[in-house]
Amino acid sequence: MKRNSDQENKLPLKRRIKDILASGSTYLFSSFSIIALVALIIFIFSQGWSTLSSEFITGNYNSNSINLVTSNEIAPTENTFEYKPAEDEYFSANWGLAFMNSTDNEGLKTTIISYVDNNANINNWVDATTGKPNTLIKGCTITSVILWTTSEASTASVIVPTMSDAKSVCSAFEKCSYVLNINLATGGQGIRGSLITTLYMILITMAVALPLGIGGAIYLGIYAKNNKITKILRTLIDMITGIPSIIFGLVGGLIFLPLTSGSTSIIAGSLTMACMILPIIIKSTEESLKTIPHGMALSSLALGASQTQTTFRVLLPNALPGILTSALLGIGRVIGESAALIYTAGTAIMDYIVPTQGSASLAVHIWYLMSGEHQNFAASCGVAIIILAIILALSILIKIISYRINKTQKGK
Amino acid sequence: MESTDITNEILIEKACKIFQTNAEKSAKRKLVTDKIVKNIFLGITVFCASIIIIVTGFIIVKGVMPFIATYSENGNTGKVDIGYFLTGMRFSSGYDSDSGQFLYGVGFLIINTLILNILVSIIAVPTAILTALFIAKIAPKAVSKIFQAAIDLLAAIPSVIYGIFGVGVIVPLIRSFANSIGYVSSSGISMLSGALVLALMILPTIISVSVTALNAVDENQIKGSLALGASKTQTNFRISLGNAKSGIFAGIILGIGRSLGEATAVSMICGSPTFGITINPLDPTVTISSQMLLAIGEAVPGSLNYDVRFSAGICLMIIIIITNLILNDVKEHVSSVDKKPLFITKVFLLIKKETLTVFYFLKEKLNHEKKLGSRK
Numbered sequence: 001m002k003r004n005s006d007q008e009n010k011l012p013l014k015r016r017i018k019d020i021l022a023s024g025s026t027y028l029f030s031s032f033s034i035i036a037l038v039a040l041i042i043f044i045f046s047q048g049w050s051t052l053s054s055e056f057i058t059g060n061y062n063s064n065s066i067n068l069v070t071s072n073e074i075a076p077t078e079n080t081f082e083y084k085p086a087e088d089e090y091f092s093a094n095w096g097l098a099f100m101n102s103t104d105n106e107g108l109k110t111t112i113i114s115y116v117d118n119n120a121n122i123n124n125w126v127d128a129t130t131g132k133p134n135t136l137i138k139g140c141t142i143t144s145v146i147l148w149t150t151s152e153a154s155t156a157s158v159i160v161p162t163m164s165d166a167k168s169v170c171s172a173f174e175k176c177s178y179v180l181n182i183n184l185a186t187g188g189q190g191i192r193g194s195l196i197t198t199l200y201m202i203l204i205t206m207a208v209a210l211p212l213g214i215g216g217a218i219y220l221g222i223y224a225k226n227n228k229i230t231k232i233l234r235t236l237i238d239m240i241t242g243i244p245s246i247i248f249g250l251v252g253g254l255i256f257l258p259l260t261s262g263s264t265s266i267i268a269g270s271l272t273m274a275c276m277i278l279p280i281i282i283k284s285t286e287e288s289l290k291t292i293p294h295g296m297a298l299s300s301l302a303l304g305a306s307q308t309q310t311t312f313r314v315l316l317p318n319a320l321p322g323i324l325t326s327a328l329l330g331i332g333r334v335i336g337e338s339a340a341l342i343y344t345a346g347t348a349i350m351d352y353i354v355p356t357q358g359s360a361s362l363a364v365h366i367w368y369l370m371s372g373e374h375q376n377f378a379a380s381c382g383v384a385i386i387i388l389a390i391i392l393a394l395s396i397l398i399k400i401i402s403y404r405i406n407k408t409q410k411g412k
Numbered sequence: 413m414e415s416t417d418i419t420n421e422i423l424i425e426k427a428c429k430i431f432q433t434n435a436e437k438s439a440k441r442k443l444v445t446d447k448i449v450k451n452i453f454l455g456i457t458v459f460c461a462s463i464i465i466i467v468t469g470f471i472i473v474k475g476v477m478p479f480i481a482t483y484s485e486n487g488n489t490g491k492v493d494i495g496y497f498l499t500g501m502r503f504s505s506g507y508d509s510d511s512g513q514f515l516y517g518v519g520f521l522i523i524n525t526l527i528l529n530i531l532v533s534i535i536a537v538p539t540a541i542l543t544a545l546f547i548a549k550i551a552p553k554a555v556s557k558i559f560q561a562a563i564d565l566l567a568a569i570p571s572v573i574y575g576i577f578g579v580g581v582i583v584p585l586i587r588s589f590a591n592s593i594g595y596v597s598s599s600g601i602s603m604l605s606g607a608l609v610l611a612l613m614i615l616p617t618i619i620s621v622s623v624t625a626l627n628a629v630d631e632n633q634i635k636g637s638l639a640l641g642a643s644k645t646q647t648n649f650r651i652s653l654g655n656a657k658s659g660i661f662a663g664i665i666l667g668i669g670r671s672l673g674e675a676t677a678v679s680m681i682c683g684s685p686t687f688g689i690t691i692n693p694l695d696p697t698v699t700i701s702s703q704m705l706l707a708i709g710e711a712v713p714g715s716l717n718y719d720v721r722f723s724a725g726i727c728l729m730i731i732i733i734i735t736n737l738i739l740n741d742v743k744e745h746v747s748s749v750d751k752k753p754l755f756i757t758k759v760f761l762l763i764k765k766e767t768l769t770v771f772y773f774l775k776e777k778l779n780h781e782k783k784l785g786s787r788k
Contacts, residue, residue: 033539040581219456237460339676370579377580395568
């Protein structure tokens with residue numbers, strides 16, 4: 001090492017400066033690319049971490065709305081309620097309600113009802129759709145309220161407070177003694193539906209792609225002779241990877257949408273994805289079939305087993321790690337795909353998932369949130385974190401599998 | 413005694429025969445099943461291989477339809493004008509009532525796609541090659557292992573996530589940059605932001621393929637170069653990069669292929685201008701793939717608005733195929749020892765040769781005629 005540096009010192013100055021500049025450029029550019037890629041991860045986590053909660057993951061996308069009306073006279077009770085509001089709470093003494101600033105699952109500012117007095121007038125109100133009294137008022141988000149200053153509709157001035165600020169809501173309630181109706185909402189913006197859609201897609205895609213892919217790999221890896229036809233088949237399969245996903249989306253829509261009477265569906269999306277990931281599965285499985293020592297197949301044949309028995313009993317079990325790896329790679333691809341699914345599975349975010357209906361997967365969910373007029377960073381970054389976590393888990397699994405394969409091969 | 417022996421022998425013979433025929437039968441059965449199983453797998457493989465043919469076939473058939481079949485849209489009926497389609501500067505510019513044809517143009521989309529991707533490769537290729545060189549040859553082993561694991565992970569990140577990053581970080585950065593150089597009208601949604609995000613997206617792909625190629629360079633060549641007195645940096649740049657050229661080009665081809673077909677991230681970052689070629693990097697741009705994705709929700713399958721996307725798809729495929737062919741040609745030119753000439757140079761030489769022949773021929777003819785004239 002020392003001799004080496006001595007040697008370098010002896011180089012002419014001009015050359016040394018050139019060398020330093022050249023290797024410096026590699027340091028510069030690699031640090032640039034690494035910084036950019038690390039910035040991406042940091043950005044996603046810093047924006048999305050706050051939205052990540054169990055409610056966000058398990059909640060419905062569409063909020064559950066409650067429309068409260070009163071069947072009695074709409075006048076409030078005369079008595080004033082007593083409650084000691086916390087620091088960020090605003091209490092309306094003549095209604096017995098306390099309001100608080102909050103953020104919903106998407107990270108948008110809202111006002112929630114943080115306290116309801118036991119004798120408050122609102123407890124006697126009924127749900128407009130069911131006609132039964134609603135007791136789940138506390139903790140709900142206020143989506144809209146129409147307040148009247150007097151009971152007479154003709155003379156009353158209507159006040160609709162802005163919903164993003166608890167203070168203004170509270171002062172509006174204090175000012176008015178009559179309420180026409182209150183719309184409350186609970187939950188919403190959750191990604192449970194998209195998560196389940198993605199799971200469905202993975203299942204259906206794998207159920208279609210794995211048998212086909214493994215079958216193709218077995219033919220190419222075991223049976224195929226080294227001739228022109230095999231070469232052509234291989235090239236054709238390789239070419240599938242070169243087709244952009246948007247083209248797959250268009251053609252997939254054309255072929256598979258008629259299966260579900262022309263509308264977008266999870267099945268159509270999954271079948272399109274299955275076509276897209278076939279080459280990945282074939283490649284990876286074939287590679288692992290190739291690593292099996294040739295003697296193994298030969299000894300099985302010598303013991304009297306037929307080629308079919310050898311394939312299914314000897315070769316396939318030994319290729320299992322490779323098949324698993326290919327499946328994991330395929331799953332990663334399904335989770336990340338967006339363009340093809342926009343055409344085939346639609347962009348509507350659903351809560352109740354039926355495989356024959358269209359529903360957005362996680363990646364399409366992000367696209368939907370970001371491509372609208374109001375881009376929602378917090379929620380889309382939250383979804384992105386989940387995708388990243390799944391991809392990280394998948395790649396760790398792949399690493400473990402390949403590490404174990406290497407270990408057993410070295411053991412032999 | 414003898415008779416029993418004979419009967420025993422007969423029995424044994426019989427048993428042997430039964431065994432033999434049984435063995436033969438089972439062997440035959442096995443062979444038949446082998447053949448059936450083999451053919452099933454062959455069938456599966458042919459099916460897998462035919463996907464590409466089906467996809468291309470559908471795209472071509474559907475994409476040609478707008479030029480042949482008659483559609484009705486907004487109360488007008490007609491075909492799509494093919495001349496305007498190839499040269500048009502606006503994707504949906506309505507209906508030409510004189511010729512009775514719809515005007516859909518992808519000419520500007522093709523040029524925009526090419527400009528955007530040239531910008532992407534200018535940013536991504538040098539960065540990726542130098543990063544790969546750093547990871548494979550310069551960095552200490554521990555650092556390079558961490559870097560490589562990170563790069564492998566990043567290659568698996570879906571494009572929508574790059575899209576979020578683009579909208580959240582790069583677009584505001586470009587906006588403030590544009591404002592600082594006096595380009596106040598820019599909102600940051602621009603070709604430059606798109607190029608940066610796409611470059612970032614294809615970096616991991618190019619890097620990981622290039623690192624593999626660099627690691628596969630023959631150790632003896634490196635040692636030989638060092639022994640001849642070249643410095644380490646010289647060896648890295650001349651020998652390692654020189655020998656890994658073909659692998660690096662394979663990575664570039666993969667990366668550019670991904671960025672050419674990318675739709676969702678581009679549609680999030682580059683905006684959606686409806687017409688015109690974008691040359692200023694700070695202006696928004698629209699590519700073929702993002703145009704294909706634009707307002708897909710409103711397009712009804714079977715309508716002209718939907719089918720013309722297939723025609724745009726044909727253009728996208730042709731662009732990708734031509735780009736791949738050119739890059740492959742360059743790859744072979746660069747990586748072959750005897751410098752196989754580029755296809756373009758071949759064509760150029762051929763044209764030169766032909767023109768020269770024609771030129772000489774004409775000259776000879778002229779001289780001949782002159783001679784004839786002078787004789788008269």
